[in-house]
Amino acid sequence: MESDLRIEAALEQVVAKTTASPCPEHLAEAIRYAVFPGGGRVRPGLCLAVAKACSDGEPALADAAAVAVELLHCASLVQDDLPCFDDAPLRRGQPSVHKRFGEAVAILVGDALIVMAFNVVAARVDSHPGACAKILRALAEAAGAPAGIAAGQAWESEPSVDVAAYHHAKTAALFEAAAMTGAIAGGGDPAAWRHVGILLGAAYQVADDLADATGESATLGKPVHQDGNNSRPTMVESLGIEGAIRRLDQLLDQAMQSIPKCVGRGNVEYLLRVSAERLCPPKLRTGEFTPKSADSTERTG
Amino acid sequence: MESDLRIEAALEQVVAKTTASPCPEHLAEAIRYAVFPGGGRVRPGLCLAVAKACSDGEPALADAAAVAVELLHCASLVQDDLPCFDDAPLRRGQPSVHKRFGEAVAILVGDALIVMAFNVVAARVDSHPGACAKILRALAEAAGAPAGIAAGQAWESEPSVDVAAYHHAKTAALFEAAAMTGAIAGGGDPAAWRHVGILLGAAYQVADDLADATGESATLGKPVHQDGNNSRPTMVESLGIEGAIRRLDQLLDQAMQSIPKCVGRGNVEYLLRVSAERLCPPKLRTGEFTPKSADSTERTG
Numbered sequence: 001m002e003s004d005l006r007i008e009a010a011l012e013q014v015v016a017k018t019t020a021s022p023c024p025e026h027l028a029e030a031i032r033y034a035v036f037p038g039g040g041r042v043r044p045g046l047c048l049a050v051a052k053a054c055s056d057g058e059p060a061l062a063d064a065a066a067v068a069v070e071l072l073h074c075a076s077l078v079q080d081d082l083p084c085f086d087d088a089p090l091r092r093g094q095p096s097v098h099k100r101f102g103e104a105v106a107i108l109v110g111d112a113l114i115v116m117a118f119n120v121v122a123a124r125v126d127s128h129p130g131a132c133a134k135i136l137r138a139l140a141e142a143a144g145a146p147a148g149i150a151a152g153q154a155w156e157s158e159p160s161v162d163v164a165a166y167h168h169a170k171t172a173a174l175f176e177a178a179a180m181t182g183a184i185a186g187g188g189d190p191a192a193w194r195h196v197g198i199l200l201g202a203a204y205q206v207a208d209d210l211a212d213a214t215g216e217s218a219t220l221g222k223p224v225h226q227d228g229n230n231s232r233p234t235m236v237e238s239l240g241i242e243g244a245i246r247r248l249d250q251l252l253d254q255a256m257q258s259i260p261k262c263v264g265r266g267n268v269e270y271l272l273r274v275s276a277e278r279l280c281p282p283k284l285r286t287g288e289f290t291p292k293s294a295d296s297t298e299r300t301g
Numbered sequence: 302m303e304s305d306l307r308i309e310a311a312l313e314q315v316v317a318k319t320t321a322s323p324c325p326e327h328l329a330e331a332i333r334y335a336v337f338p339g340g341g342r343v344r345p346g347l348c349l350a351v352a353k354a355c356s357d358g359e360p361a362l363a364d365a366a367a368v369a370v371e372l373l374h375c376a377s378l379v380q381d382d383l384p385c386f387d388d389a390p391l392r393r394g395q396p397s398v399h400k401r402f403g404e405a406v407a408i409l410v411g412d413a414l415i416v417m418a419f420n421v422v423a424a425r426v427d428s429h430p431g432a433c434a435k436i437l438r439a440l441a442e443a444a445g446a447p448a449g450i451a452a453g454q455a456w457e458s459e460p461s462v463d464v465a466a467y468h469h470a471k472t473a474a475l476f477e478a479a480a481m482t483g484a485i486a487g488g489g490d491p492a493a494w495r496h497v498g499i500l501l502g503a504a505y506q507v508a509d510d511l512a513d514a515t516g517e518s519a520t521l522g523k524p525v526h527q528d529g530n531n532s533r534p535t536m537v538e539s540l541g542i543e544g545a546i547r548r549l550d551q552l553l554d555q556a557m558q559s560i561p562k563c564v565g566r567g568n569v570e571y572l573l574r575v576s577a578e579r580l581c582p583p584k585l586r587t588g589e590f591t592p593k594s595a596d597s598t599e600r601t602g
Binding site (some may be wrong): 018019020021022023024025026027028031041076082084085101102103104105108110111112114115116118119122123125126129132133136137140143144145146147148149150151153154155156157158162169196220244 | 319320321322323324325326328329332376380383385386402403404405408409411412413415416417419423424426427430431433434437438441442446447448449450451452454455456457458459463466470474516533587
């Protein structure tokens with residue numbers, strides 16, 4: 001797909017620049033390792049699909065927003081795998097970044113990716129100041145505190161968890177930013193697209209909980225039984241497996257219905273349909289999954 | 302001093318916003334703990350001194366740049382203290398952030414501070430797009446890879462170290478950004494001020510090595526004997542203590558001489574004179590220091 005090529009090319013460009021001389025060799029290698037090969041690139045895919053739905057008037061700006069969103073996602077994965085978080089030895093079938101390069105370098109990769117995310121958009125401020133101001137703020141809200149990824153991960157260290165705030169900050173916030181920054185870059189109204197992102201993000205959170213509880217991790221590429229091991233509140237815990245599947249379908253329906261009227265809505269509808277299949281494989285619906293053992297640490301996607 | 306008050310007030314404002322509801326309580330507390338009370342606030346002080354020297358035409362923008370520089374510095378300190386870096390239990394006489402709040406929260410504080418740094422400048426893009434574009438890029442260069450703080454800390458994980466690149470990235474890059482962003486915000490020429498920052502940063506690096514080697518850490522608020530313990534290349538190792546003191550004086554002289562002609566250069570000269578006293582206390586010059594034991598982990602500043 002054309003969007004996939006755009007995303008990889010744009011990521012390649014920013015990674016090449018950041019890892020150029022005089023970048024220390026291990027850090028350069030680790031940054032590249034954290035970004036390539038990617039997982040589903042769902043968040044930048046959403047960003048570009050929304051930009052296209054809004055006419056994609058400024059493709060270079062949309063690419064910058066998509067790259068920024070994906071870099072923030074990659075940073076969060078590197079951190080999630082660290083010993084003091086999920087302590088995951090594998091990611092996408094390979095040793096996780098800290099297993100391969102050490103904890104110190106992994107933490108620095110996280111920093112470098114966050115800085116890259118802001119820098120790739122900052123590079124467009126001169127040509128698109130108004131849009132970039134909005135994109136930078138949306139990225140900051142999605143990545144930091146009080147309600148972005150840093151806050152989402154921090155809820156796991158709290159004695160008492162605000163479950164709605166936790167799930168929104170940890171997962172939905174970046175989907176929200178993906179949809180909004182795509183709209184901003186494409187010349188659309190970010191407020192009109194915000195809920196498409198939030199709902200798809202919430203669906204990913206439910207699917208994540210389902211995958212974790214059932215061991216059906218191959219499709220999502222997430223670790224299994226981490227929530228139970230870490231006593232995190234999950235949608236499966238509150239709704240049961242069938243209830244969680246119903247909630248997932250409901251969220252995807254609502255996301256579909258919330259797509260604003262626009263010429264290019266087909267792109268976003270397609271992305272949501274693909275997501276629906278990806279998030280809830282048929283055997284999960286029919287109960288044909290095979291629960292894996294609780295000590296499995298495989299990360300395949 | 303008026304600059305000190307401006308810096309604290311601007312930091313207070315951004316920290317209050319980031320730690321507001323729905324920020325998880327421990328993360329909010331840890332962010333505040335990492336920023337207040339500060340150390341010398343030397344980098345934001347340099348930023349504002351340069352902005353004033355350039356007429357300080359846009360004080361709110363200069364404050365944003367100064368805050369951003371200080372937040373990046375605070376983030377680097379939180380990370381430097383982590384077990385996989387310096388493993389320092391104390392900072393400014395208090396438990397370091399990870400000792401008080403745990404490693405996970407400390408890592409997230411680092412993320413949140415970096416995001417805040419970019420966000421505080423992004424908030425000014427609408428009113429000052431050209432200046433903010435330059436400030437954001439200078440911050441990204443100072444914080445990330447290939448030659449900012451992330452790269453500087455990463456050199457410590459390399460089997461072979463490019464000492465000049467290491468020292469510049471770890472310390473001088475943020476001083477460089479402080480001087481340049483101050484100039485940009487103040488309406489001056491960043492290229493003309495760049496070397497003042499680099500030279501003062503290099504002086505801090507030498508002073509840091511001297512403090513580490515001699516145990517005279519009280520003035521700088523840095524850990525002692527970390528370089529030797531961690532086999533890092535230092536200026537004391539290459540020049541000896543007296544040679545390092547001569548080099549420090551030389552760098553401060555050069556910094557003073559490199560101040561561009563401008564109406565408000567008195568501010569920057571004053572800052573450099575204060576730095577000189579701070580960086581090399583009289584008893585270090587006369588050899589009257591008392592080396593501390595190599596296992597000292599006190600951090601007082």
